[in-house]
Every structure is written in C-alpha cells, then in structure tokens.
Amino acid sequence: MDIVRIDSFYDNPGGHGGIRSWLFSTDHKRIGILYLISVLPLFALGVIFGFLMRLELITRGTTIMAAQTYNSLFTFHGVIMLFLFIIPVIPGVFGNFFLPILIGARDMSFPRLNLLSWWVYMAGAFLAILALLTGNGPPDTGWTFYAPYSLRTGTNVSLAVFAVFVLGLSSVLTGINFVTTVHRLRAPGMTWHRIPLFVWTLYATAWVQIFATPIIGVTFLLVIAERLFGIGVFDPAKGGDPILYQHLFWIYSHPAVYIMVLPGLGVISEIIPVFARRTVFGYKAIAYSSLGIAGVGTLVWGHHMFVSGYSYYAGTLFSFFTFLVAIPSAIKVLNWVGSLYKGSIIIDTPFLYALSVIFQFSIGGLTGLMLGALTINVFLHDTYFVVGHFHYIKFGTAGFAFFGGLHYWFPKMFGKMYNKRFANYAWLVLVVGFNTLYFPMFLLGLEGMPRRYYDYLPQFTGLQIISIVGSWILVTGLIMMFGNLIYAFFRGEKAEANPWGGATLEWQITSPPPRENFEKTPLIEYGPYDYRRSRS
C-alpha cells in the first residue's frame, strides 16, 4: 500500500542544498521554519533572564545581582519576550507556514518580501543583542523606554530602540504581505466565510501591524533624535512633553498586545473544533470578534496612563473603551466552550493546551477588567498585580497557544509524531508551574508589592518564595516539552497526513507538505469545520 513518494519541501530539487537553499528560500514553509529556528533561542534567552530575576528575589537585599543588573534584566526580558518572541512568533512561524495552505494558495503574495521581512527581523534581533553587549551597559529603562529617563540614562538606549524600530519594519512588511495574500490569493470557492478562523485572526492582526507599528517607529526615532541632538520633544527640561511619549508609546504598544494575543486565540479556534469533532459554534461571531478586538483595541491605550496626570475625562473614556473590548474577548471564550457542548471530545495534547488557554485567558481577561476600572487601577498601578495580569495574557494565553499550535501542527510541519503521553505530562508540569509562578503575583500586588524591584519588605517573603518555586517548575516543564519535541524531530515515528482528523486544507496534503502545496488549486465547496462533508 505504498503511496507514491512526493517530494516534501525539505527536499532540494537537483541536489542544490546547503544552508543557502534555506537562507535565500522564498518558500513560505521554509521561511516559517526559519522563524521557528531563530525565535526559539531568543525565547530561551528571555526565559533565562526571567528565571534569574525570580532567583534574585529569593532573599531580601542583593542576592545574586545588584539593582542595576536587575534593571537591565527586566528591560531585556521585556524587549526580547515582546518584540523578538511573542509578537513575531505565531505570525512568523505558523502564519508563514500555514496561511497560504489554509486558503489554498501556492505561496504568499510577495514571497521575496516575505524573505526580506525575516532578514530584517534577524537584523533587528542582532541589533538588540548588540545593545545588550555594547555601549555604556545595557538599557535599564524597562521595555517601555519612558521619557524623560530614557533620554537621560547613560545606558545603550539609542541602539536598543533602533533595534525595535527595525523589528517594527519587519512587522509592517509581514502585515502587508498577509493582508494582500488573504485578499488576493484565496482558492476558488474560499469565500470570506469559509476562511479558517486562524486566518481571520492573522488578517485582523496584520491590519493592526500596518496601522500601529509606524507610530512606534516615529516615536523611537524621536527618542534617538532627542538623545543624539538634544531636540526637546519629550524632555520637560527642554520644553518637551513626557506624557506625549506615553501616549505615543501606548498607541502602538497596546494594540501590540492584540498583535501578540489574537493569533494565539486563532490557533485555539483551530484546535477546539478538531478535538470536539464538530463545527465551531458561532463561526461568524468568532471571526468578527477578531476584527472587533483589533478595532476597539486601538482605542484603549490610555488605560496604561491613568496615573500619568492626564485629564480625568480622558481616563473615563479610556476606561469605558477598555470595558468594551472585553465583549469580543468574552464572545470568543463563550464560543469555544459552546463548541465543546455536545461534541465528541478527544483529549490529546493540543486540546489540553487549548483548555489551559481558556482557563488562563479568563483569569487574564477578568483581572484586565479590574485594572481597566479607573479607581482600582490607581490602587494597583505598577504593582505585581499588573505583572501577573499581563503574564496571564501574554504567556498564559499567547505563549501557551503557541505551544498548543506547536503540538497541533508539529506532525504536519516535520512529518514526525512526538510521544503524546510524555507531552501530556510536560503540559501538566507547565500549567502547574505557570500558575504557581504568576498567581501569587496577584496577591502580592494587592498587598502593595511594586513591580521592577530587586528587593522587598519582609512580609512579602512567603508569596515571593512560592512564585520562585513556580518558576523552577515552569522551567522544568519547558525543558520537558521542548526536549520531547526535539527528540521527536530526530527520532520520532513518522506521522500520518492527518493524525487529528482535521478538516482544514493543511490536513488534506502530505506530512510534511510537498514543495508545491497543492498539485491542483483546490476548489472549496464547504466551510472549514464541516466534518460531515469532509469525511465523505
């Protein structure tokens, strides 16, 4: 029963192989793998920084590092995790690899632009690492680079913000490419309401990237100009306005939170119907809620600035919009849970990740509402409560969705299957570690523990220790999970074309995908989660 062997995209036609066939490949699948390979070491670096920060807090006072080192660590933990990992990871890896396949296209609209955005990303990553190692010490401003401190510190801020500027360019290029691809390259019959939900989230995200990223670019250029030439834009001593900096920073950086989390929610929307074996509940509601989150999400940046001293009237409005954005987010959670109802649920590793994302997204979302309320925010501003909240969103939701997607698409991307039982254990350790690490932060924040501090008062010792132990469990889980996947990459069993019984297009082709996605452009006759018709 041997099927005819089809060249996978890993094979090199005519024997032209080697590293160049990867570094200069315009194949969207290879670019996806390139992103994966380049993002993971940076993620590891971010994890190490976070781990060391936790470890520093194991005793009061200076334990393993002084305050200045701690300041640099939280700055770089933030810069790496946000700009180099969580923003590019899902669009870069899964978006590139699967977007064309999911809509029945041969490749992206602009394959060479796609390769360029990877190169630009690498340039940005290189500059960021350079900023860490050169100059008068790494930046100590926090990833927010708030003026006027960022204008006055002697550390290497100019290079670091320039790195972020370059990364932003990569992000815009990716956005333009995704949007054009979705508009122009859908296969015949792939109407807007037959696009898989993951594609919808990538589409919404891409627009946010196009609209919002230039603003941070201009802002950071202004920071550089002010540092180099002393132009007074943000520095009050020169007649500038530091609140203006906060506005401009968050006009990008709040939508950026949705750039991070929306594709993750899209991955979950792919996983849930497959493992519930039924069509997703409220397809249109989920699809449009992605646009809703992206749209309203651009109007809420001011909720980071309630204590900055801007007008209370503005504060009230921003608080209101923050409550509004909770609606589309809640629609997603409701529809996922609704999709499970009366489904024939099969519990497998990707599904476990999806469940933990629903749980952690709910905690992150609800604590976000608390922070969005003007009065509570004044009390909790800049405490561990905020740190707990955004880690539940960025790590507990977007990060776990990436892990879930990795387990879901691993057999497709590499043609190998991992040890599922071990993967489930790794998941359990990760969930326990994650919640032990971050849940105590809510309690610490409520008791008044400020963020970005290398030291604390004696009454916080107990909860700090619990949280630190959590970081050890979490790192153990990460090692187990990646160890299992890396083992599977080298020694795993061969995976079937469709191990989960998915109905979307990527499962209808071989694993790993052939070089040419589809022999013949597919004709789409029904929606992406129609299991009854896909089986016939």
Next chain:
Amino acid sequence: MPWYLLTFVFFTVFLTGASYAENGPEIPEVQAEIGIEERLGANIPLDLSFSDESGKEVQLRTLINKPTILSLTYYRCSNLCDNISANIAGLLGRLQSEPGKDYSVITVSFDERDTPADALHEKEEYRKMIGRPFPEEGWRFLTGNSENVRRLTNSVGFKYQKEGDGFRHPATLIVISSSGKIIRYLYGTTYLPFDVLMAFSEASTGRTGPTIPKALLLCYRYDPWSRRYVFNVMKVTGAVVLLLASSFFIYLLRAGRKNLQG
C-alpha cells in the same frame, strides 16, 4: 513602501516644523541646569541652622535623629510644590509607622523670601490633609537664609533655578538616616508607602537604596505655543499612515481576487 515614505515625510515635516517654531513667540533659551545629581551615601551638613515655624533658630542636628523624609519646595509655588506636599500628606496618612517616633518629616523652602509665617500657614494646611492626628513635631516646615539653603541643596545634589518670580526645580523626596546619611531619592510627586518603608528599613541599617523609579519630574513653565510643531509632526504622520493604509485597503477591495490558473 509606507515605512520609507513615512521616514521621509517625517524628516521633511520635522524640519519644516522646526523652522516654523523659530518664528513663534520668543522664549528664553533655558539651560538644563536643574535636576538631581544623586549623592547617595553622602552626609548632609547637620550644623546648618534654619528657622522653624515660630521663627526660632534650630539646628538640623536636633531635628534629624531618626529616619527623616526631606522635601525641598518653596511656599509660594503654585505648580508642582502643592502636589508634592499634598502627596506627602496623603502618604503620611497611609504610612503604618509611628510619626515622630519611627520617622520625621522636614520640608525646607529654598526661597529665602519665605518667612516663618508662610511656613506656619503651610504647616497648618497640610497637617489637615493628613486625615488623622499627627504630632506637631512630626512634620517641620523650615525657612532659612540663602547661604544655608544653598549648602543644604548642594549637599543633596538638588539643582534649581530662579525664573521670573518663581523657580524651576525638580520634584523629589530624600530619605536621610538618623546620622544624616542620604539613603534614597524618591522621584516624582506620588510616593508609595512601600518605597518609603523600604527606605526606612535601609536607613536603620545605614545601607543606601538604589533609585528605582527614575522618572524625573520637573516643575517647569511650559509654553505650548512654541512647541506646536511636535504636535504637527504627530498629526501629519498619523494622517499619512491612515491615508496610506486605507488607500491600500481600498485597492485590495477593488482588485479583488487574483485570477488563479489551476
């Protein structure tokens, strides 16, 4: 490629905007000679004398014998100083430690024209704002001659400048140990009990604390007219981004799907 265009537009607008600004109302070019030059671990001269609220001469040595919060303002200031003192009052209302026993607070005016009567007025105002009984000796308001004020402000690295009838000056609290050592700077106008308690605990062991939230706040006079070009840059770039992105969207809608040869 919107990005390159944007950068171009940005610089063009920036430069043209800058030339507009030159035609705007004249403001005296101010040097950035205000701010804080941290002197962590240094000692302040305890032999300095100031007048207390009743006009009596007191030496700092007699006032600083426990962890002390030092704030520097001037009493006729209508901008930031009110915020500083009001927020100190708010802080004192929330602080768990016992005032006058665990710590004390001293506010010194750096305007030699301020009189003990101004200080007394100030003291009555802000003690009311604490919102709970607070010992008379717990928060002192001092005035002094310009030489003593200069020696004190220099010793803590507090740089301010006279401007018109008022001053330009930074906003900071300085925590001092019972021996007069500078333990910590707390920048801004809002102060967390956490930071202050940390500083007290450091003061009791004589260890200095690094300055964590370094967002430096300055009390300054702001002339929005002369700086309008900044806002123009933002408006123009914002409009350009919106315009480019929405015309891209309209193009995509009109172009529709590419004709695929299967």
